[in-house]
Amino acid sequence: MLSRLYNRISTGLWIGMLAILWLAIISGLHFWLNFDHDTRKLVRMGYMPVVTNLAAPLLDRACEANRPVRYEALKFSSFAEMGEALRNGQIQAAFIIAPLSIVLHQQGAGVKIVYIGNRHESTLVCRKDLQAKTFRDLARKSIAVPMRYSGHNIATRLLAEQFGLQGPDLNVVEMNPPDMPSALATGALDAYFVGEPFAAKTVRANESNVLCYVEQVWPGFICNLMIVRDELIQNDRETVRDLVHTAARSGIWAKRNTKSASEIASKYWNQPIELVEYAMDTPPGRIVFDQFIPKKEEIQNLADLMVKFKLLESNDITGLVDDSFARSVNLEGITDLRSIFSEQRK
Known part of the structure; x- marks a missing residue:
């Protein structure tokens, strides 16, 4: 028992x-x-999936385990959402649409512009059946831009001035970039002005025609730029320096390795590699990768245009631009993707 x-x-x-x-x-x-x-150490970077922000996925992909800092790319569906995430400290850096950086600065968000994204990657497309030849043909047609505070909105208004469209003849609507291709394809939208590859998507599908490339309207156009929180600069300048240097060097690598860069971006953006590669190189050599230093006069001109078109009341950008990190970038020794990191932080 x-x-x-x-x-x-x-x-x-x-x-x-x-x-x-x-x-x-x-x-x-x-x-x-x-x-x-x-x-x-973790630095979270907000970005939208467009070519001007190509540095974000490249940095995320290249961050190997033996590096002291990890750069994590977080994809957003809207710039407004990204701005709030930066303001609330959920991210420390943002590849954000340029005019919004001025708005955040004037609202006291405590940010600095430290890097300019790849330039000349935005396109105005219109429905193929419209048979539009010039911007004048878009009178009273719906034209989508990413948001009120976007360079695309300003460029659209510059075109309207050039072609004499005003009042009810100019119909600009706001729409998140990922929604634009389907809206045009279903007939809910007549045209849209956006960063690539969202314009290329309907062009390749034979649903739209290119009306103009942004550089034809605004040479040197800044679509997106990188802003970082003031506290990150104050507490860890070395990490900000490394972030800016690596972003700048990634553009040079991407220019020399378009196919490889497109493969990486396509996985992060959930887009076909053929679409990304087309957007990166159509027309050939279009994208500008080496003009990444933020210049106060360019940002001031942007602020002046925002006041002109009644997007802002003040053009004050005092203390917004910090070019010290971008001016010290060394573009030598860029070979494979890992080499985009500066020697001091490998």
């Missing part, structure tokens, strides 16, 4: 021990699969 009781206790003990072990294994797997175990 005692033997049977002992065996029952032993069996129960074993079952209990196995249950505890099983729970420990399940808990361990849950922790491992659902929590980030990377102990490196």
